[in-house]
Amino acid sequence: MDRPLRRDARRNRDALVAAAREVLAERGIEAPLEAVAKRAGVAIGTLYRHFPERGDLIDTLLEEKVSAWAGLARRSLEAGDAWEGLVRFLEETCDLQARDRAFTELVCLSHLDERSEVNGLVARLVDRAQRAGALRGDVGPIDLAYFMMAVSRVAEADPGGWRRHFRLMLDALRPRPHQEPVGA
Amino acid sequence: MDRPLRRDARRNRDALVAAAREVLAERGIEAPLEAVAKRAGVAIGTLYRHFPERGDLIDTLLEEKVSAWAGLARRSLEAGDAWEGLVRFLEETCDLQARDRAFTELVCLSHLDERSEVNGLVARLVDRAQRAGALRGDVGPIDLAYFMMAVSRVAEADPGGWRRHFRLMLDALRPRPHQEPVGA
DNA sequence: CCTTAAGTCGAGGGTAGTCCTCAGGTTAGC
DNA sequence: GCTAACCTGAGGACTACCCTCGACTTAAGG
Numbered sequence: 001m002d003r004p005l006r007r008d009a010r011r012n013r014d015a016l017v018a019a020a021r022e023v024l025a026e027r028g029i030e031a032p033l034e035a036v037a038k039r040a041g042v043a044i045g046t047l048y049r050h051f052p053e054r055g056d057l058i059d060t061l062l063e064e065k066v067s068a069w070a071g072l073a074r075r076s077l078e079a080g081d082a083w084e085g086l087v088r089f090l091e092e093t094c095d096l097q098a099r100d101r102a103f104t105e106l107v108c109l110s111h112l113d114e115r116s117e118v119n120g121l122v123a124r125l126v127d128r129a130q131r132a133g134a135l136r137g138d139v140g141p142i143d144l145a146y147f148m149m150a151v152s153r154v155a156e157a158d159p160g161g162w163r164r165h166f167r168l169m170l171d172a173l174r175p176r177p178h179q180e181p182v183g184a
Numbered sequence: 185m186d187r188p189l190r191r192d193a194r195r196n197r198d199a200l201v202a203a204a205r206e207v208l209a210e211r212g213i214e215a216p217l218e219a220v221a222k223r224a225g226v227a228i229g230t231l232y233r234h235f236p237e238r239g240d241l242i243d244t245l246l247e248e249k250v251s252a253w254a255g256l257a258r259r260s261l262e263a264g265d266a267w268e269g270l271v272r273f274l275e276e277t278c279d280l281q282a283r284d285r286a287f288t289e290l291v292c293l294s295h296l297d298e299r300s301e302v303n304g305l306v307a308r309l310v311d312r313a314q315r316a317g318a319l320r321g322d323v324g325p326i327d328l329a330y331f332m333m334a335v336s337r338v339a340e341a342d343p344g345g346w347r348r349h350f351r352l353m354l355d356a357l358r359p360r361p362h363q364e365p366v367g368a
Numbered sequence: 369c370c371t372t373a374a375g376t377c378g379a380g381g382g383t384a385g386t387c388c389t390c391a392g393g394t395t396a397g398c
Numbered sequence: 399g400c401t402a403a404c405c406t407g408a409g410g411a412c413t414a415c416c417c418t419c420g421a422c423t424t425a426a427g428g
Contacts, residue, residue, distance in 0.1 A: 005374090005375095006373095006374060006375065006424085006425055006426080007425065007426090008374095008375070008376085008424070008425070009374075009375060009376090009425095012375085012376085032414075032415060032416090033415085033416080033417090034414090034415075034416090042376080042377090043376060043377045043378055044377085044378075044416095044417085045375095045376065045377055045378065045417090045418080045419085046375080046376055046377075048417065048418080049374095049375070049376080052417095054416085054417095108337065108340075108341045109341075110341050110342050139352065142345070142348075143348070143349065143352060146338045146342075146345060146346075146348070146349040146352075147349075149337050149338055149341050150334035150335065150337050150338050150349065150353075151334065152337065153292065153333050153334050153336065153337035154330045154333055154334050156292075157292045157293075157294050157333050158294050158330075161326070161330060164326075164327070164330070164366055165327065165330040165331075165334065167366050168323065168327055168330075168356050168357075168366045169334075169353050169356045170356070171355070171356040171360070171363065172352050172353045172354070172355040172356035173352075176355070176360060182348055182351050182352045189403090189404095190395085190396055190397080190402095190403060190404065191396065191397090192395070192396070192403095192404070192405085193396090193403075193404060193405090196404090196405085216385075216386055216387085217386085217387080217388090218385090218386075218387090226405080226406090227405060227406045227407055228387095228388080228406085228407075229388090229389080229390080229404095229405065229406055229407070230404080230405055230406075232387095232388065232389080233403095233404070233405075236388095238387085238388095
C-alpha cells in the first residue's frame with residue numbers, strides 16, 4: 001500500500017508539486033496541467049500517474065494556502081497592538097495576493113466553505129481593534145474582505161502600485177471625529 | 185458606396201449593435217461574436233456581413249464607452265462644489281463598471297491610449313478639489329485610478345456590496361489633521 | 369549482471385469553444 | 399415577377415484543454 005516510491009518517482013512528484021505552486025501563482029486556479037508538467041520537466045503522463053484526478057494536485061495546494069492564511073490571521077491576533085495586528089494581517093494578505101494569483105482567487109471567492117476558518121479569525125481581529133479604539137466602530141468583517149479584494153485588483157493592474165493604494169485606504173479604517181457611519 | 189441599406193438589413197444591423205452592447209456588458213471584451221448574433225436573433229453569417237472584421241463592431245462600442253466616460257468627467261468638472269463633482273465622477277464610474285464588464289476592463293487597462301482623454305480631465309478634477317481644500321493634498325490622479333479599479337473588484341465579487349465599500353473608502357480621500365502623506 | 373516491477377514518455381484521440389466562409393435559399397424594392 | 403441584396407447555418411480550420419495507453423527506460427534486489 002504505502003511502499004516507498006522509487007527514487008526517481010519521489011523526485012518527480014516533488015518537482016510536480018513545486019511546479020504547480022509556481023504555475024498556480026502565475027496563472028491562477030484554472031492553469032492547465034500541461035503547464036505544470038512542463039515546468040516540472042516531466043511528461044504529462046507522469047503527472048497523471050501521480051495525481052490521477054485533476055483535483056488531487058490542486059486541492060492540496062489550495063488547502064495549503066488557506067491554512068497559511070489562517071496561520072497569518074492567528075499570528076496577527078497575537079500582536080501586542082491591536083491595530084498593528086490588523087494592519088499586518090491586511091498587508092500580508094495583500095502581499096500574498098500580489099504574488100499569487102490562485103490565492104487572490106481564493107480571497108475573492110465570497111462564499112467558500114474553507115474561508116469560514118478565516119472568517120472567524122477576521123471577526124476577532126475586528127473586534128479586538130475596535131475595543132482598542134483603533135478601528136472605526138461601523139466597519140465589520142465584510143469591509144475587511146472588500147478591502148483585500150479591492151487591493152488585489154490594483155496589484156493586478158499595476159504590480160508596483162498596490163502598496164500606495166493600501167496605505168492611502170488604510171486611513172479610511174481609522175476612527176475620526178464627526179464621521180458618518182457607512183450605513184446599514 | 186453609401187447607398188441606403190435595405191430595410192431588413194438596417195434592422196438587423198441595429199439589432200446587432202444593441203446585442204453587442206448587452207453581451208459586452210455581461211461577458212467583457214472577449215465575448216464570442218456568436219453570442220452577439222444569437223442575442224440579436226440573427227445568424228452568425230449576418231453578423232460577418234455587416235462587420236467583416238472582429239474589430240469593426242467592438243471597437244466602435246469601446247469608443248462609445250470612452251467618450252461617455254469623458255462626458256461624465258466633463259460634467260463632473262462643472263459641478264458647483266468641487267468635492268461633489270469628484271464624488272460624482274467616481275461614483276458614476278463605479279456604477280458603470282458594476283453594470284458593464286467591458287467598461288471595467290477599459291478602466292483597469294492602465295496604459296490605454298484612449299484613456300488619455302480621460303486622464304487629463306481627472307487631473308483637473310483632482311486639482312480643483314485640492315484647491316478647494318476638499319481633497320487630500322498628497323493624492324494624485326493615479327490614486328483615483330486605483331480607487332476606481334479597486335471598487336470594481338468588489339462589484340464583481342459581490343454586486344450588492346460595492347457602494348458600502350465606496351462610501352467607506354471615500355473617507356480616505358478627505359484631508360484630516362496629523363495625516364501622514366502616502367509617500368513618494 | 370539480469371530481471372522485473374515500477375516508472376516515464378509523448379503521440380494522439382476526445383471534447384469544447386471560437387473564428388470565419390460559402391453555397392444555397394429568402395426577400396425587399398422596383 | 400426579377401434581381402440584387404440579404405440571410406442562413408452547417409461545417410472547415412484553429413486552438414486549447416482533457417486524459418489514455420502502448421512502447422520504452424530505469425531503480426533496486428538478487
